Amino acid sequence: MATRLSDVAARAGVSVKTVSNVINDYPHITAHTRAKVEAAIADLDYRPNVSARSLRKGRSDFIALAIPEMASAYFAELGAAFSRAAKRRGITVLIEQTEGEPAAEQMVLDGMRGQLIDGIVFSPITSSQAKISAAVGSGKPIVLLGERTTGGTFDHVAVDSVQAAYDATTHLVSLGRRRIAAIGVGGGGASGTGAVRRRGYRKALKAAGLPHDPALELAGTGYHRLDGAASMRALLELPEPPDAVFCFNDLLALGALRTLADAGLSVPDDVAVVGFDDIEDGRYHSPSLTTISADKDWLADQTVALLLERIAGSGEAARRNLTVPYTLEIRESTAG
Amino acid sequence: MATRLSDVAARAGVSVKTVSNVINDYPHITAHTRAKVEAAIADLDYRPNVSARSLRKGRSDFIALAIPEMASAYFAELGAAFSRAAKRRGITVLIEQTEGEPAAEQMVLDGMRGQLIDGIVFSPITSSQAKISAAVGSGKPIVLLGERTTGGTFDHVAVDSVQAAYDATTHLVSLGRRRIAAIGVGGGGASGTGAVRRRGYRKALKAAGLPHDPALELAGTGYHRLDGAASMRALLELPEPPDAVFCFNDLLALGALRTLADAGLSVPDDVAVVGFDDIEDGRYHSPSLTTISADKDWLADQTVALLLERIAGSGEAARRNLTVPYTLEIRESTAG
DNA sequence: CTGAAAGCGCTTACAG
DNA sequence: CTGAAAGCGCTTACAG
Numbered sequence: 001m002a003t004r005l006s007d008v009a010a011r012a013g014v015s016v017k018t019v020s021n022v023i024n025d026y027p028h029i030t031a032h033t034r035a036k037v038e039a040a041i042a043d044l045d046y047r048p049n050v051s052a053r054s055l056r057k058g059r060s061d062f063i064a065l066a067i068p069e070m071a072s073a074y075f076a077e078l079g080a081a082f083s084r085a086a087k088r089r090g091i092t093v094l095i096e097q098t099e100g101e102p103a104a105e106q107m108v109l110d111g112m113r114g115q116l117i118d119g120i121v122f123s124p125i126t127s128s129q130a131k132i133s134a135a136v137g138s139g140k141p142i143v144l145l146g147e148r149t150t151g152g153t154f155d156h157v158a159v160d161s162v163q164a165a166y167d168a169t170t171h172l173v174s175l176g177r178r179r180i181a182a183i184g185v186g187g188g189g190a191s192g193t194g195a196v197r198r199r200g201y202r203k204a205l206k207a208a209g210l211p212h213d214p215a216l217e218l219a220g221t222g223y224h225r226l227d228g229a230a231s232m233r234a235l236l237e238l239p240e241p242p243d244a245v246f247c248f249n250d251l252l253a254l255g256a257l258r259t260l261a262d263a264g265l266s267v268p269d270d271v272a273v274v275g276f277d278d279i280e281d282g283r284y285h286s287p288s289l290t291t292i293s294a295d296k297d298w299l300a301d302q303t304v305a306l307l308l309e310r311i312a313g314s315g316e317a318a319r320r321n322l323t324v325p326y327t328l329e330i331r332e333s334t335a336g
Numbered sequence: 337m338a339t340r341l342s343d344v345a346a347r348a349g350v351s352v353k354t355v356s357n358v359i360n361d362y363p364h365i366t367a368h369t370r371a372k373v374e375a376a377i378a379d380l381d382y383r384p385n386v387s388a389r390s391l392r393k394g395r396s397d398f399i400a401l402a403i404p405e406m407a408s409a410y411f412a413e414l415g416a417a418f419s420r421a422a423k424r425r426g427i428t429v430l431i432e433q434t435e436g437e438p439a440a441e442q443m444v445l446d447g448m449r450g451q452l453i454d455g456i457v458f459s460p461i462t463s464s465q466a467k468i469s470a471a472v473g474s475g476k477p478i479v480l481l482g483e484r485t486t487g488g489t490f491d492h493v494a495v496d497s498v499q500a501a502y503d504a505t506t507h508l509v510s511l512g513r514r515r516i517a518a519i520g521v522g523g524g525g526a527s528g529t530g531a532v533r534r535r536g537y538r539k540a541l542k543a544a545g546l547p548h549d550p551a552l553e554l555a556g557t558g559y560h561r562l563d564g565a566a567s568m569r570a571l572l573e574l575p576e577p578p579d580a581v582f583c584f585n586d587l588l589a590l591g592a593l594r595t596l597a598d599a600g601l602s603v604p605d606d607v608a609v610v611g612f613d614d615i616e617d618g619r620y621h622s623p624s625l626t627t628i629s630a631d632k633d634w635l636a637d638q639t640v641a642l643l644l645e646r647i648a649g650s651g652e653a654a655r656r657n658l659t660v661p662y663t664l665e666i667r668e669s670t671a672g
Numbered sequence: 673c674t675g676a677a678a679g680c681g682c683t684t685a686c687a688g
Numbered sequence: 689c690t691g692a693a694a695g696c697g698c699t700t701a702c703a704g
């Protein structure tokens with residue numbers, strides 16, 4: 001029914017091999033032949049069947065990006081960046097929402113899409129490295145996103161969260177703040193975002209000679225606005241509330257800002273606030289949000305490049321860790 | 337290399353047909369046979385090759401969702417809803433970012449993914465209905481999202497924007513506002529969001545016996561926070577600034593709120609603000625944003641259902657228009 | 673239920 | 689460059 005390669009060949013008066021050569025940009029084709037084939041393709045409105053190509057070649061030029069949720073600003077922006085990065089390289093990214101559910105993450109690891117995808121970029125929440133190692137049944141290359149846990153056996157791309165958290169906290173110290181709270185110390189699941197960023201936070205306090213008060217470390221249940229708002233409320237009820245808060249992502253910070261606004265407190269005068277992620281909402285919020293800004297386009301581009309390298313087959317090469325560059329963006333929430 | 341259907345058949349001691357029957361849940365298989373086959377599948381860690389299946393069946397169980405940008409909150413939330421709706425029906429959605437570029441939209445229409453996808457949900461920006469009609473070369477079913485332009489020949493899912501805009505404006509009228517501005521009248525490209533919502537806006541003014549002041553209709557260049565902020569600044573410079581603003585999406589409204597905050601004006605006392613889309617940022621903003629809230633899950637679910645119906649082949653059935661239910665969510669930006 | 677076989681539309685050695 | 693053919697891994701009539 002649909003026009004096939006052989007139809008094009010017939011119309012152009014060449015062999016299927018020649019048509020295939022033209023489509024795949026192989027050399028040794030005269031301009032004349034190429035023109036004939038291209039005319040036939042245009043005439044017949046022919047488009048190659050990617051299922052057939054993929055079946056034959058064992059490659060689909062599809063990669064999967066498995067993230068917890070795509071509606072959440074950070075991951076939405078990340079997904080967009082991956083989508084663009086993949087397109088630049090002529091491949092397509094398939095976005096999988098795991099919703100942080102173990103079953104969905106397991107499906108990803110089980111090599112979902114039965115051979116359709118060439119490789120996976122995976123941002124795990126509930127799956128530990130060990131679980132991932134055990135479960136990679138697909139044999140497909142996989143690159144992990146997110147906090148780097150020790151002893152990982154996979155390629156990995158991440159921000160140096162300890163250093164970034166250190167920088168964020170030190171910035172608050174430099175403003176003269178002395179009771180600096182942390183929100184989100186329990187979050188991030190097995191990927192350990194909470195634990196890793198807390199390490200940097202504590203390190204900065206110690207370096208500044210500030211006491212470490214466990215009452216100022218809030219775990220919360222998630223990494224969304226509601227969690228940040230609730231944690232901030234809890235902090236305000238303390239006998240000695242904080243004069244600054246480092247939130248482990250921007251959504252937590254935006255929630256905290258909401259609580260502070262409702263309480264009639266001034267930011268940054270009463271409480272300074274720093275986030276992490278640099279999502280668009282924070283940039284335009286009033287007050288705008290000081291935050292750790294990792295380069296999402298760099299991240300996406302390098303990750304795709306690394307994955308494609310693995311797909312191409314440098315399987316023997318050693319595991320690679322990429323560290324994403326970041327900056328501390330100082331805005332109104334810490335700088336009046 | 338990878339285990340094949342025939343490997344499973346060999347191990348289970350049955351025919352490939354039987355294995356295929358088990359995998360595809362066909363009837364007439366004894367529990368005993370099924371158990372044998374499933375054991376073999378588990379033993380061999382077999383997963384069907386979807387390229388082969390897709391090539392053979394002419395169906396992939398993939399649909400595409402083509403949207404202007406996935407990082408923008410509304411579309412991110414919509415993408416997430418489609419992703420869930422598709423998963424519930426056992427299919428996968430491939431999200432394409434057109435970035436509102438004609439070339440990218442054309443690629444979508446050209447039946448991108450060469451036969452891989454079974455159908456398309458398309459939210460056009462630059463492509464007119466006529467262009468779409470002319471370009472649907474893929475022969476794949478297509479469902480359009482967004483404002484309904486007259487004379488469309490495609491299945492279409494949309495909010496009744498005229499009525500929603502009417503409701504939003506009437507709500508501002510009911511608060512006693514008399515100089516009600518509109519931001520975003522020029523947006524939405526060929527899909528006509530700006531024009532359609534302006535119709536409802538004007539209708540409401542007329543119904544309320546209010547004069548229609550062209551100076552209060554702001555076009556702007558896009559539908560983002562920056563555009564809303566700029567338009568609001570222009571409105572505040574008017575000799576008679578407005579006492580209320582209806583923004584044609586939430587991002588515009590959030591930008592407008594930022595300008596109002598910077599200007600030291602009180603919302604809603606000085607200026608009441610209404611948005612459109614009900615994105616999460618608006619719900620948690622301070623003040624929280626009154627907005628038109630369409631049911632995104634309903635939209636996604638019904639759209640996927642309609643598309644699957646078309647794919648299944650009820651081609652002769654008449655074109656369908658689905659109207660997405662919505663509510664006006666009254667929050668702080670209009671109700672102090 | 674089984675078994676043998678065709679065919680979906682490509683790519684790719686192979687012989688020329 | 690061409691032409692004829694095999695084969696990627698499925699599904700699906702077909703005959704039993």
